[in-house]
Amino acid sequence: MCAVRGLVKTYPAARGRRGGGAADVRASDGIDLDVRGGEIFGLLGPNGAGKTTLVRQLTGLLRPDEGSVDLLGHDLVRHPERAARLVGYLGQESTALDELTVALAAETTGRLRGLSLAAARAERDDVLDELGLGPLAGRPLKKLSGGQRRLACFAAALVGERPLLVLDEPTTGMDPAARRAVWAAVDRRRAEKGTTVLLVTHNVIEAETVLDRVAVLERGRIIACDTPAGLKELVGDEVRVDLVWRAEPPLDVPEVAALRGAARETGRRWSLRLAPAEARAAVAAVTGGPAFAALDDFTLATPSLEDVYLALGGGLAQGLVKG
Numbered sequence: 001m002c003a004v005r006g007l008v009k010t011y012p013a014a015r016g017r018r019g020g021g022a023a024d025v026r027a028s029d030g031i032d033l034d035v036r037g038g039e040i041f042g043l044l045g046p047n048g049a050g051k052t053t054l055v056r057q058l059t060g061l062l063r064p065d066e067g068s069v070d071l072l073g074h075d076l077v078r079h080p081e082r083a084a085r086l087v088g089y090l091g092q093e094s095t096a097l098d099e100l101t102v103a104l105a106a107e108t109t110g111r112l113r114g115l116s117l118a119a120a121r122a123e124r125d126d127v128l129d130e131l132g133l134g135p136l137a138g139r140p141l142k143k144l145s146g147g148q149r150r151l152a153c154f155a156a157a158l159v160g161e162r163p164l165l166v167l168d169e170p171t172t173g174m175d176p177a178a179r180r181a182v183w184a185a186v187d188r189r190r191a192e193k194g195t196t197v198l199l200v201t202h203n204v205i206e207a208e209t210v211l212d213r214v215a216v217l218e219r220g221r222i223i224a225c226d227t228p229a230g231l232k233e234l235v236g237d238e239v240r241v242d243l244v245w246r247a248e249p250p251l252d253v254p255e256v257a258a259l260r261g262a263a264r265e266t267g268r269r270w271s272l273r274l275a276p277a278e279a280r281a282a283v284a285a286v287t288g289g290p291a292f293a294a295l296d297d298f299t300l301a302t303p304s305l306e307d308v309y310l311a312l313g314g315g316l317a318q319g320l321v322k323g
């Protein structure tokens with residue numbers, strides 16, 4: 001469906017007034033990627049990893065310095081204008097549509113994508129209905145809340161179907177009902193029309209439930225690429241132990257002091273990834289002895305995609321990229 005090879009994009013350094021300034025940013029640093037037809041493929045990575053830069057090259061909006069992008073047999077580096085017929089893109093900002101009402105934004109997108117007026121209006125009505133946007137249809141986008149505006153932009157991106165949907169953080173700012181509507185709409189298009197979806201996200205928990213495969217991007221490179229389950233195997237059979245202390249952790253208890261080195265601390269919470277036997281011992285130590293009085297709550301869980309993500313950030317990834 002979409003094959004990317006050797007993609008490189010460097011942003012030139014901003015020149016400081018005193019001649020100094022930062023170095024060039026290699027935002028795509030030799031990216032190879034294959035997205036298969038009909039899959040929901042996620043791009044995950046920290047701020048500044050190069051996710052948006054990558055998807056803008058896949059949608060013909062940004063020209064790579066090197067490398068190739070083949071989308072359904074079209075060379076998008078040579079013919080970026082062809083992307084408009086192949087890709088429905090929801091970017092991070094909506095300024096182009098802001099003056100329009102929700103209904104007109106959806107209808108106009110359909111018209112720009114070549115639908116007749118009647119077809120654009122019919123699709124507009126279906127999509128607004130599907131996403132529960134009917135009551136907001138007559139409101140200008142710029143007068144909506146952030147989450148409502150995002151949902152309206154998503155609705156517009158769906159009108160005048162395209163074989164590939166590229167969604168850059170689609171659910172940012174949305175409440176749970178709107179998020180659910182988005183994922184249901186994505187799933188429906190995949191099931192009924194075989195639409196392929198490329199999704200940029202920070203939300204690993206959401207990603208885990210909707211994605212078929214995930215690529216983790218860091219500093220312009222893909223450091224891992226697999227199914228969520230495959231990625232989770234990277235952290236083996238480790239168990240996640242979360243301990244929440246009432247106030248200060250009882251460091252005078254030797255077992256607690258010993259756990260501290262392995263814990264990631266967030267406020268009163270300690271998160272640890274331990275082998276099953278170690279996890280059992282840790283839980284026995286904090287629930288059995290004098291530490292128990294200081295404990296507010298604890299949980300034991302198998303690894304989530306978030307654990308993998310954090311482990312990858314810790315350098316687990318060398319040589320673990322799978323096709």
Ligand SMILES: Nc1ncnc2c1ncn2[C@@H]1O[C@H](COP(=O)(O)OP(=O)(O)OP(=O)(O)O)[C@@H](O)[C@H]1O
Pocket residue numbers: 011012025027045046047048049050051052053054
């Ligand atoms: N127009 C630009 N000019 C110069 N540098 C840029 C430009 N756009 C992005 N960058 C830099 O390129 C790198 C990748 O940015 P990009 O926006 O692709 O990251 P991202 O993974 O999408 O981040 P986020 O999660 O914050 O949206 C960053 O270091 C960023 O500062």
